[in-house]
Amino acid sequence: MAQFSVHDAKTNLSRLIADALAGGELVIARGSVPVVRLVPVEPVGCRVFGALKGKIALDASFHEPLPEDELDGWNLA
Numbered sequence: 001m002a003q004f005s006v007h008d009a010k011t012n013l014s015r016l017i018a019d020a021l022a023g024g025e026l027v028i029a030r031g032s033v034p035v036v037r038l039v040p041v042e043p044v045g046c047r048v049f050g051a052l053k054g055k056i057a058l059d060a061s062f063h064e065p066l067p068e069d070e071l072d073g074w075n076l077a
Helices: 006-011 013-021 068-074
Strands: 002-005 026-030 033-038
Touching: 002 006, 006 013, 006 026, 013 026, 013 033
Parallel strands: 002 026
Antiparallel strands: 026 033
16 A cells, blocks of 8 residues: 655646556555545446336326325325
8 A cells, every 4th residue: 555645646646546546555645644545436337228128118097197095195295
């Protein structure tokens, strides 16, 4: 685990980011006190448009109004 001062980190930020992305463990310190660890962000993933196509079906009653007794359950006030 490599440790760098804030000044060194500011001067060499691009190189430190590349090192972190390559799997290196980097710590930035104020004086001799470690304060920040530089690590890569885990990708969240991406959504695929149409991924559920053919897996979900809606019938004609989907667009009909709800019955009064069911609507009463949605009215919280």
